[in-house]
Amino acid sequence: MVTQMKLSPKKVAKAQELGLNAMVCIGEPLEVREAGETFGFLKTQLDGFKGSVSDWSKIVIAYEPVWAIGTGKTATPEMANETHQYIRSWMSENVSPDEAEKMRIQYGGSVNAKNAMGLIS
Numbered sequence: 001m002v003t004q005m006k007l008s009p010k011k012v013a014k015a016q017e018l019g020l021n022a023m024v025c026i027g028e029p030l031e032v033r034e035a036g037e038t039f040g041f042l043k044t045q046l047d048g049f050k051g052s053v054s055d056w057s058k059i060v061i062a063y064e065p066v067w068a069i070g071t072g073k074t075a076t077p078e079m080a081n082e083t084h085q086y087i088r089s090w091m092s093e094n095v096s097p098d099e100a101e102k103m104r105i106q107y108g109g110s111v112n113a114k115n116a117m118g119l120i121s
Helices: 009-017 030-034 038-050 077-094 097-102 116-120
Strands: 022-026 059-063 104-107
Touching (some): 009 038, 022 038, 059 077, 077 116
Parallel strands (some): 022 059, 059 104
16 A cells, blocks of 8 residues: 655745745655545645745746656656646645646656657646
């Protein structure tokens, strides 16, 4: 059984208190991706730090699937795009459509010279 990764709402809150920008990294293990439960997993992560944010303009969300970090595996551009769309949709529903539009969402996880252009586009 895969357990939820721990985000640190306290660190997000402290960064907000100090006026710092914070990059919040979220992502799922391979078992979750293969079970088709990525969005539910990400929702739990997003819900977990939402209450710590007072200024969304100082937050960047990085989607970094755990299974792609340092493994040489990478999400396809389609996987990254659908996941980014989910994150933006969550933002729209749980924060505001305006903040969702402005949110910077990045992909991180084994980006290299061969796959960078596909992921950028």
